[in-house]
Amino acid sequence: MEAFFRPRSVAVVGASEKPGKVGRVVLENILRSGFPGRVYPVNPNHDTVLDLTCYASVSDLPEAPDLAVIIVPAPLVRGVLEECGTRGVPAAVIITAGFKESGREGYRREIELRETARRYGIRVLGPNCLGLADTSTPLNATFATRAPLPGNVAFMSQSGALCTAVLGWSEENHLGFSRFISLGNKMDVDESDVLEELEKDANTSVIAAYLEGVQDGERFLEAAARVGRSKPVIVLKAGVTQAGARAVSSHTGTLAGSEKAYNAAFRRCGALRAETVEDLFMLCRGFSTQPPPRGPRVGVITNAGGPGIIASDALERSGLVLASLSEETTAALRSGLPEAASVYNPVDVLGDAGPERYRLAVSRVLPDPGVDALLVILTPQAMTEVEETARAVAEEARGAEKTVFTVFMGGAESACAEEILREAGIPNFQFPEEAVRTLRAMREYTEYLSRPHRTIVRFDVERGKVRETFDSVLAQGRKELVEVEAREVLAAYGLPVARTLLATNLEECIRAAREIGYPVVVKIASPLILHKTEVGGVVVGIRDTDELINAYEAVTSAARKFVPETSIWGVLVQEMLPPSRELIVGMSRDAQFGPLLMIGLGGIYVEVLGDVSFRLAPVSEEEALEMLRELKSYGLLKGARGERAADIDAVVESILRISQLVTDFPEIAEMDINPLRVLEEGKGCLAADARIVLKE
DSSP states (O other): OHHHHSOSEEEEETOOSSTTOHHHHHHHHHHHTTOOSEEEEEOTTOSEETTEEOBSSGGGSSSOOSEEEEOSOHHHHHHHHHHHHHHTOOEEEEOOOOSGGGOHHHHHHHHHHHHHHHHHTOEEEOSSOOEEEETTTTEEEEOOSSOOOEEEEEEEESOHHHHHHHHHHHHHHTOOEEEEEEOTTOSSOOHHHHHHHHHTOTTOSEEEEEESOOSOHHHHHHHHHHHTTTSOEEEEEOOOSSTTOOOOOSHHHHHOHHHHHHHHHHHHHTOEEESSHHHHHHHHHHHHHSOOOSSSEEEEEESSHHHHHHHHHHHHHTTOEEOOOOHHHHHHHHHHSOTTSBOSSSEEOOTTOOHHHHHHHHHHHTTOTTOSEEEEEEOOOTTOOHHHHHHHHHHHHTTOSSEEEEEEOSGGGGHHHHHHHHHTTOOBOSSHHHHHHHHHHHHHHHHHHHSOOOOOOOOOOOHHHHHHHHHHHHHTTOSBOOHHHHHHHHHHTTOOBOOEEEESSHHHHHHHHHHHOSSEEEEEEOTTOSOGGGGTOEEEEEOSHHHHHHHHHHHHHHHHHHOTTOOOOEEEEEEOOOSOEEEEEEEEEETTTEEEEEEEEOGGGHHHHOOEEEEESSOOHHHHHHHHHTSTTHHHHHOOTTOOOBOHHHHHHHHHHHHHHHHHOTTEEEEEEEEEEEOBTTSOEEEOOEEEEEOO
16 A cells, blocks of 8 residues: 555556646646656657656566556556556556446456456556545645645545545645545445555544445444544545335334444444535544544633624534633633623623733633633624734634634635634634534544443353254245244343243133233234234233133234235234333344444334434443433433333343344344333333344
8 A cells, every 4th residue: 555655656557748638637747746756657659758758568667666557448457457467566546437337348347457456466546536646755646637735634535526626625725635545436445445554644634535335344444443543534425315225124224224324333433424525624624723622611702792602502502512611710801801791601802802802811711621622703893803813812822732713704804814823723614603513523533532442241142042043944935033933032142022922723822821821912923924013913901811812813814814825823922011111122234334223212103203323233331321312212211200210221231132143143134122111120121022034
């Protein structure tokens, strides 16, 4: 990977003398960037390009270059790469398009290209990419019209077009880059490779990425979690809607989808999720210039009440808080500010405030031990000295180890002030909400860094019994376990299940009810009926034999009526559970990241209300408890209006056991326990109904 960013020599294969051609632009950009190494144009149709000797082929070069930038027609790329391999070139950037993004023929061409690269051990960036740049080497091997400004943010993108747009935006907003990488089709080098390389780059402090997909979910999680401990990783993930998602039959699968999986993945590895391109680069500005806040307490200084109120609302909505200023701070402010000023947070220095009034406020509020971050707001008024105020704020903030953001509003009126603040390393935002969103993300990062390392609990279980059950189901040509089989699996992993017996006829049903004891529940048992209540396949509260006989006849006839072709195994007779809270615990297996656990409000309304929380398995005890606390219905578990609290510890243990089960058996595609009946504190919980679907 080092050959991409620190090459001693570069060959541009497809270099051209014709202005506007990609081969010409790439070569010009390399030369203009001040690249200190040797540059070799390669094109059999030219003797010289841009006054450099041009070679007919890679084989004719006086040395094997460290990096080859390939810009020839798609059908010729493989031959060039073969030549590079024979010559011993370690790395290549393939800018040429016309591969898997272009259809079946292009896909076949890319497979052949990958095989060639692997055979020779060449690392390949692309194909179908913009190229790459390193501002410290310096090297700009892209065909962009603008070169990236030097800075400490590394940016990688799966979209070359977005790369060019970002370069224009960054120039206007003075955001500099250490490295700039267009991933293209990710035939070889992917986001995880780049993350691991950027971890070692001393010039990179912040990593930003635009991704449409992740090549290897497990590797990405490992790399991002490790890199994120030293450098914030900010990701704009596109293409996560439910459009085109595969059909699923479980509640969990229906509610999950790619969006939930990526959010869970980012939470696991500490990557920060940007919702928009604007958010992505606001976060980059914040992280690249200021230390993240150590806590959630924010001080606000303003010369106008309205923006101060807007900032206060935004802070509360985002989970941050207005800092409570110490008596010493408020006394100092009271003695130095006009009588009409507000000396409590937000500190209102009034509309006629000049630079010295701002200086006083910043010098008192910023060092307050109860303040973790400071937001300085200014609205330009007739008497406002905008530039001098910016200079005063910058001087007072110099050397501070706390986060300082400014919101100097007014657009063009504040342009010169913004330049002063930028030179002082203080990012300025147009509106308070933008600054607060950035503060919130930076605070999330410090919260991630303070998390203890995850400890995964392992239970003693009967893994062999589960293996036997799964093998038996698959041998019968089935994918879905019937409820009695699902219960055996849960019991093997120590999950509490309601006492249930399978009855294949009415006589067995009566005997089972007497053994369990009334009241009981009767459910249809059939491998083809997924949701029993929808076909009238469940009767609850059965108190005696007469009611049992009626229930048996009702559920079996209903099953035959609604699903005539079904195979009926009999009925399940289950103990009637005492009053309890109902939860759903489930899992769907994400194609990228593996088992995605869900917990939520259970029963028939789970998909309507959508009160659910997700995590990737395996989960720690802390993560299981976090899942519960995220539910809007968590208050019902804690006890409301005099109700006794539910057994939350038992729910957490159930989540951990399910997490172990779905991790141990990757053939589980979907799983639901709905409902999980949660009894009063100290009395445990019981799985009342369960579904497990295996992969083919």
